[in-house]
Amino acid sequence: MECGPAGLYYSTIYAYNRKYMGEQTPSSIEDFFDLDKFPGRRGMRRVPFANLEFALIADGVPIDEVYATLDTADGIDRAFAKLDTIKDDVVWWEAGAQPPQMLADGEVLMSTAYNGRIFNAQILEAQPFVIVWDGQLLSLGGPLAIVAGTPRIEAALAFVRFANRPQSLANISKYISYSPTRLSAETLVGTHLETGIDMHPHMPASAENMRRALKSDWRWWSEHRDELNERFSAWLAR
Amino acid sequence: MPHARLVSLALVLPLFAFVGVTFVAPLASLLSKSAYETRIHDVIPETMDVLAAWDGQDLPPEAAFAAIAKELPSARANRTLLRLSGAANRLQSGMRSLITRTAQRVPRTEFAGTWRETLAEIDEDWADVQTWIIIESAAAKFTLRHYLQALDLEAQPDGSIKARPQQERVYMPLLWRTLLVSLSVTLLCFLIGYPIAMLIADAPPRRRNLLLLLVLIPFWTSLLVRTTAWIVLLQRQGVINDFLVTLGFLRDDTRLEMIYNMTGTFVAMTHVLLPFMVLPLYSVMRSIPQNQLRASASLGATPIQGFVRVYFPQTLPGIGAGALLVFILAIGYYITPALVGGSSGQLIANMIAYHVQTSLNWGLAAALSSILLVAVIVLYLLFNRLVGIDRMRLG
Structure with missing residues (x-):
């Protein structure tokens, strides 16, 4: 793929459960890796994506140099070395539904998660979860593809046009806290359909939540995913 | 009687055609991608x-x-x-x-x-x-590069083939772990399933039906439900740990780690696969006449001698069938270990699924599958030598 329309921005963040957190609360990605300050288990997705970025930011790499650093062998070693420091305390998750569950049960003190999943637990299940937006990894999601050679190309294109209208993009935020990808849709974001709460503080691409955010580089990942996934598997098994 | 032969052949032909089209052909085509591919x-x-x-x-x-x-x-x-x-x-x-x-x-x-x-x-x-x-x-x-990769080998610039450095090996350690987990789960199923099957086979009819139902209900329950149930039971803040803490056997900071490690994988997989061991064993045990044991006792055998020399040998076909079923199912497992196994929850089937669904590297997936298939066939032949497949009874 060279280019295509993406339907939404989602974010990989980390969150904690206020019920199990002490007086002192984490506020930065560094805190996620700080076992002395916040002893307890961490939930992380069992893939290299996001974990390597978080590790580098926590290790002091400036946000705008994360992918340039990952582009070097030393940078990747550095990310894995940082992950090594918490490896024994990580509970690895596989499906997006697991982190809210593990946080609710107190299985982990903090967990990386998709922001929409945490939002659902906060709003629909009244869980006392807190999202730490610092160092969030903002990613494009929901791209549309058309099967090559389809006889109904016109209808397919009409749908792509419909789905990418500002109003259609903004409508997603009536159901879940994922940001529209077009600036023209941003002003159309309103309230949650079911509960009526204001969606603005929950949107991953809002200026407030983006203060220290990294945009994921899908081009870099499409080049390195296979290689890093093998390395990650070997690292996990060690 | 060539005519009768032809008629019976014609009757089984649809079955052969069905197996050929839906099973053998797609399998062969996929496995051939491990070494031969013209699309690129x-x-x-x-x-x-x-x-x-x-x-x-x-x-x-x-x-x-x-x-x-x-x-x-x-x-x-x-x-x-x-x-x-x-x-x-x-x-x-x-x-x-x-x-x-x-x-x-x-x-x-x-x-x-x-x-x-x-x-x-x-x-x-x-x-x-x-x-x-x-x-x-x-x-x-x-x-052959997919096979090299699957075997953790790499070709050197001069054409020779060398093993990859220890810390870069991915697939062979996973294959060994898969075989080890499958064998252990099979053994655990046997140790737990044998007494259960004996209990059911010896019980009076009404209680037997009740006991059988207790085996069958989990068997009919969704795999994911059973796996999730184990998470609820075994996790750090789970039912078992809470119970032990409440009773004072554990302190809050010494809660047992029973899940997200190898223990979790063994417990959940053994539970899920147990019926596949119990049912063939039960069916074989039911066919062993009770009075044989009484006869051995009347000839002076102790209960243990009677069990070892009369009863147990007759249950071997059931053990063979159960063990083979459990082992072959276990070797392809990946959802359960992925959910409860933590960092050790990755088995070779996870990698095959990853390369089929995510990385779309079907060549490597096919090479891994072929290696797994060969490993299973070798074990099967070995097993056949030891137990004898013709003596096996699937119930």
């Missing part, structure tokens, strides 16, 4: 023709540059370019963007006199022999 070659057929006569030492002839400069843009137009760029990128990260960029830019770049110079202008990597070696290797119709 067909993206740049002319280039590959030129490269066939190339020695791989110096840069290929101008004809190769001209062919690829023509074929990359047309592959981009036909939307087949991804096959080549994806395969090449697996051999060396960075090839994907090199190929994509070149395919985009060739029509927009001024011809510099030779295609060699034109491509080098787009990206100097085209003037590197290594780029061409990778392209030739990625598009080759016949290749």
Whole structure:
């Protein structure tokens, strides 16, 4: 793929459960890796994506140099070395539904998660979860593809046009806290359909939540995913 | 009686055809992808023709540059370019963007006199022999590189084959772990399932039905439900730990780690696969006459002697069937270990699923599957020597 329309921005963040957190609360990605300050288990997705970025930011790499650093062998070693420091305390998750569950049960003190999943637990299940937006990894999601050679190309294109209208993009935020990808849709974001709460503080691409955010580089990942996934598997098994 | 033969053959023919079309053919076609694949070659057929006569030492002839400069843009137009760029990128990260960029830019770049110079202008990597070696290797119709990768081997520049460095090995450790987990789960199922099957077989009819139901209800329950139930029971803040803490056997900070490690995998997999051991054992035990044990006792055998020399040998066919069922199912498991196994919850089937569904590296997935299939066949033959498949009873 060279280019295509993406339907939404989602974010990989980390969150904690206020019920199990002490007086002192984490506020930065560094805190996620700080076992002395916040002893307890961490939930992380069992893939290299996001974990390597978080590790580098926590290790002091400036946000705008994360992918340039990952582009070097030393940078990747550095990310894995940082992950090594918490490896024994990580509970690895596989499906997006697991982190809210593990946080609710107190299985982990903090967990990386998709922001929409945490939002659902906060709003629909009244869980006392807190999202730490610092160092969030903002990613494009929901791209549309058309099967090559389809006889109904016109209808397919009409749908792509419909789905990418500002109003259609903004409508997603009536159901879940994922940001529209077009600036023209941003002003159309309103309230949650079911509960009526204001969606603005929950949107991953809002200026407030983006203060220290990294945009994921899908081009870099499409080049390195296979290689890093093998390395990650070997690292996990060690 | 050739006529009767023909009639009976005609009757089973639909079955053979069905098995052939829905099972043997797709399986063979997928497994063949591990070594033979024309889809990538067909993206740049002319280039590959030129490269066939190339020695791989110096840069290929101008004809190769001209062919690829023509074929990359047309592959981009036909939307087949991804096959080549994806395969090449697996051999060396960075090839994907090199190929994509070149395919985009060739029509927009001024011809510099030779295609060699034109491509080098787009990206100097085209003037590197290594780029061409990778392209030739990625598009080759016949290749063993998937098998090398699956066996954690790598070809050296001089053509010899060496094991990858210890810390980069991925697939062989996973294969060993898969075999170890499967064998352990089979053994656990046998140790737990044998007494249960005996209890059911010896029980009076009404209680027998109740006990059988207790085996069958979990058997009919969804795999995911049972796995999740174990998470609720075993986790740090789970039912069992809470219970032990409440009773004072554990302190809050010494809660047991029973899940997200090997223990969790063993417990959940053994529970899920237990019925496959109990049911064949039960059916074999039911057919053993009770009075044989009484006869052995009347001839002076102790209960243990009677069990070891009369009862147990007759249950061997059931053990064989149960063990084989459990083992073969266990070897392909990946959802349960992924959910409850923590960092050790990755088995070889997870990697096959990853390469089929996510990385779309079907060649490697097929090579891994073939190796797994061979491992299972070898174990099966070994097993057949020890127990004898003709003596096995599936209930």
